[in-house]
Amino acid sequence: MQDMAYADQLQLKYVAVCEALTQIAQLRSPNVLPTVAASHPWHYRTRITLHCDRNGRIGFYRRGTHDAIEFDECPIAAPGVNAKLAAEKKKITGRPGHYEVRIDDGEGFTQINPEQNKELQQLLCDGLSGRSATVVVELFCGNGNFSFPIAPLVGKLYGCDSHEGSITAAIAQAKSQKVKNVQFAAAESHKFMRTLQNQGVKADGLVLDPPRRGAPEVIQSILEMLPQWICYISCNPETFASDLKALCQGGYRLESCQPVDMFPQTNHVETISWLSR
DSSP states (O other): OTTSOHHHHHHHHHHHHHHHHHHTSOOSSOOBOOOBOOSOOSSOBSEEEEEEOTTSOEEEEOTTSSOEEEOSOOTTBOHHHHHHHHHHHHHHTTOOEEEEEEOOOOSSOOOSOHHHHHHHHHHHHHHHTTSOOSEEEEESOTTTTTHHHHGGGOSEEEEEESOHHHHHHHHHHHHHTTOOSEEEEESOHHHHHHHHHHTTOOOSEEEEOOOTTOOGGGHHHHHHHOOSEEEEEESOHHHHHHHHHHHHHTTOEEEEEEEEOSSTTSSOOEEEEEEEO
């Protein structure tokens, strides 16, 4: 979407979220807020994936093909990523495959836009104000991207992720920062929820940030645990809307949905939404 005025990109993403919530979640008048703009809509990505195709070209795939388009600089990649391109291309010359170029040091999944990630963290912390948070469960917690910002605001936090390396990093950070009210586990979210229920854990709130496919496998467990509130962070309005429909049918209502432009110049959009029982 690099050919579109930035204000128009923000409006298009707002409309896309509204349409997903009305058409898929079947909500009549969802409270969708204006898209939060990025202060720097260019040169923000901290990682990209280069492809070396069968003809030895190194670049990005042409849409719908496995043919690479070569380039010297990517206008949405961070300066540090662009600075590494020439050296990385030399390393992979003549070796067909996919190669990640990154300047972040995250273990497992990390957000590609640090500035907008801070915006999301702040929105999450702000949204916790006035909510009961003696016990909070966080699913798909990764290396603690949201866990550590909210830890001072909750009594006890249980976090899980299926990526063992991410959980190892989160545990190490909790130890180094002497954060004692968080408990991390390497587990699939639906199994983790079952374990908590078997232990008699009753959560005031639930935070989840699933991958693009959404989290249909945990909806039933959520409806059995019945936390008072849910904060659902999503990078795919369609799968979020599908999960939202099931949660609303189970007794929750959408308070608000805030689009955040995590991915300027593309059609992707992040949302942070609050639900209450």
